[in-house]
Amino acid sequence: MTERQSAQDIIHRSSRSFSIASWFLPVATRSKVWALYAWCRSLDDAVDLATSPSQAKENLQRFENDLIGAHDREPTQQPASEWILPLVLDRQIHSRHALELIEGMRMDLDGYEVQTDADLEKYCYHAAGTVGLMMTSLMGVKEQAADRHAVALGVAMQMTNIARDVKEDAQMGRSYLPGITKPLEAKADDIAQAVRKILDHAETRYNLAIDGMDYLPWRSRTAIRVALEVYREIGRRIRRNGYRVMSGRTVLSKPRLIAVASRAVLxxxxxxxxxxxxxxxxxxxxxxxxxxxxxxxxxxxxxxxxxxxxxxxxxxxxxxxxxxxxxxxxxxxxxxxxxxxxxxxxxxxxxxxxxxxxxxxxxxxxxxxxxxxxx
Incomplete structure (x- = not known):
């Protein structure tokens, strides 16, 4: 199996939304995006599949060491680093953004508490805003003015993830709802209000991301629009369900996913x-x-x-x-x-x-x- 096929398999297995959207990218850009996604997925696995928090931190440290030693051509400590190192060495993405993403994962392991909207914004930047910046770099965007729009899209998607995964995160002892540390013990109305507020923030950032579409090369714009609209639809589905996120994870059916993607492409x-x-x-x-x-x-x-x-x-x-x-x-x-x-x-x-x-x-x-x- 070739490296490209492996990266394609990873995104296909892990995310229907991003997999569908990626097919609207130019071939050269698509393979790089698949590689970036595979690396990000490997980071998640290094934490989620670790047997203890200390092992998870050691795994992240090895990923970080690979990035820091990239230009010195030092041997990699994590095989999955081979996904991203060519992109860093070719200066197609900034290692700073990848390191900030790793820092976001450490925030989880260190028990980072989201008490305010500013805390939520900071976490979402590290968890996904950084990915938005790396994506625009891969698509060849040079204008610094585009950065705020790229960050906005990443943050909006992460906020949507948080709203969707409240129950799942709570069962793992995590909470990203400002002011609610234990969702499993909180009142349903309080959770609904917090989720509504997060989705309101996400909607504002989706609109900001759309305002920045003109910075993207037109060959890549359709893919980003599809990903944006699919994630946005997840948030809208949560709204239509009355913010009842503790009753289960909101997902889009295949027909609905196709319909939303088609509308975005149209x-x-x-x-x-x-x-x-x-x-x-x-x-x-x-x-x-x-x-x-x-x-x-x-x-x-x-x-x-x-x-x-x-x-x-x-x-x-x-x-x-x-x-x-x-x-x-x-x-x-x-x-x-x-x-x-x-x-x-x-x-x-x-x-x-x-x-x-x-x-x-x-x-x-x-x-x-x-x-x-x-x-």
């Missing part, structure tokens, strides 16, 4: 098609953000994108958009069948349409490259 495709059309009609006024590339709509560019390629790109994006609309239609038919004979057939068609959308989207990317033969 919205993002509309934005992309709009930008491409405007760029074609008004060259020089609009551009699609791509890192380390010149503005392809600049007339002085020695390798401009040909008009034919732009037309092909628009056509493929249109097919991708049509496939997404078909996905949404089949999902609606599945939930509201005219005949019981339909069974799972609409759902199968929905999955096929979604895969077709991804394929057309990936093909469209090929026509957004400079034409070296142009003069």
């Amino acid at each position: 919205f993002d495709m509309l934005c992309i098609v709009s930008l491409v059309v405007r760029r074609l009609l008004h060259p020089g006024l609009f551009s699609l953000k791509e890192p380390n590339m010149t503005n392809t709509s600049n007339p002085s560019d020695p390798h401009p994108i040909s008009t034919a390629n732009q037309a092909k790109q628009i056509a493929l994006l249109g097919l991708s958009l049509t496939s997404i609309m078909a996905t949404a239609l089949f999902v609606m038919v599945y939930f509201n069948p005219k005949s019981q004979e339909y069974s799972y057939l609409p759902l199968i068609y929905a999955v096929g349409s979604l895969l077709a959308s991804v394929l057309f989207h990936r093909l469209s990317v090929r026509y957004d490259k400079p034409n070296p033969q142009a003069t």
